[in-house]
Amino acid sequence: MDREKRNNSILQEQTQEIKKLVSDARQAGMELEVMQFIDAEHCACIWYGGQIAQAVRGDLILDIYAAGDVIARLNGKGDRQLCFVKDKRNQGTFFQEMRSYLANDKELRRAEESGRLQFYNNNWFEWRMYDSQAKEYIGSSLLDNIFDADDILECLSVKELQSIFEYAVLWQSEQEGMYEENEIGPVL
Incomplete structure (x- = not known):
């Protein structure tokens, strides 16, 4: 219940653009929580630092950060x-x-x-995916998970979030396909 109250409080402070992104994400089967105030006048990555948002779809948790010195x-x-x-x-x-x-x-x-x-x-936007059921991070190293976009509204768009979730599912299936079982155990 506290999380719902906190989410509602955050949503009330956000601009219309963010409210729309949250709504669009929900309609696409994701929960998007924005953790920093974002407005349409300040979308470049340089304005931000640390965790910006989190998107959840099923057991997959996507954290979005502005990182760099x-x-x-x-x-x-x-x-x-x-x-x-x-x-x-x-x-x-x-x-x-x-x-x-x-x-x-x-x-x-x-x-x-x-x-x-x-x-x-300067800094950039990057993401990190966690599978809460498997209790492991998905994807290659964090430095490979950099958004092409420098605009936070673009990074939080349903299209961008869906492409990352699709990548995570594909990456997981490729990792599972790399192993085959034999009498001793998994073999590459």
Whole structure:
């Protein structure tokens, strides 16, 4: 019951886009829980850090993270430093520090393209799948589970989530097919 109350509280704070993604996921047979506030003005991965969301379908649990060390500098007129961010703990420090200078993704891109915003390191969205029945993680190493998209709304879309769940099922079936039983036990 507490989880339902917490989910309802989170949903009330989310923007319409997130509410729609949660609803679409539910209609597609998944439960999507968004753990950080997300809005349509701040979709680039650089704004976030740590676990963003979790999607569940049956026994499969998909965790979605913004990971990586963010080091960035924003310059003003005359190349004067306005802000410097160093976040090696995946805490979303970039958003906390830069939001007073860069209002949204559009301003972020403009500042980067003009050279005012310099990234020395950045982050990305990645996922990790866990099978609660088999009690094991599914897929290759975490570094191979990086989203192609840098937009959180795209990462949380039903299409993207379904493709990851389908990959997990395929990966599991391929792993099972690699082993055959003999009198001694499994053999590759």
